[in-house]
Amino acid sequence: MTLKTTLSIGTLFLLSVAAVACTGNTGGNFNSPTTPSANLTPTPSPSDPYAGNPTPTPSPSPVDADVTVHILGMLGDRSYSPNPITVRVGQTVAWNNDDGTEHTATADGGTFDTGILAPGETSNPTVMKTAGSFPYHCQIHGFTMAGTVVVTQ
Secondary structure, three states, X not given: OOHHHHHHHHHHHHHHHHHHHHHOOOOOOOOOOOOOXXXXXXXXXXXXXXXXXXXXXXXXXXXXXXXXXXXXXXXXXXXXXXXXXXXXXXXXXXXXXXXXXXXXOEEOOOOOEOOOEOOOOEOOOEEOOOOEEEEEEOOOOHHHEEEEEEXXX
């Protein structure tokens, strides 16, 4: 056998091995199609943050308040705007945190408390049921943040 014949046979052998490897067919019959996988749905990778999570349901927006007070930051009596705020008995007030840190609007006497509001968050409306003057502050930052709600008849 000549060197040229040996190289030709070797080349054909390598090409046939490569063809089998590319088709995934190990049966030796190059004309038979490969069997597709029964699982055609892609499986999400464990690093996929949305894997297995259903589409989130939006939470309802807070009910509109009659008046919204904006929390501006630790600015003393300018921490809440407007300040003071005047509403009538039965009206609602909500607080929107326009600052970059968490705050509350907590009545000094405990008649209302927004709870902790994250930056950008708006409290649920508070119904003002009694006439009077109600000073409030940020419970997180003490009395360095002060406001007043005046409720009239």
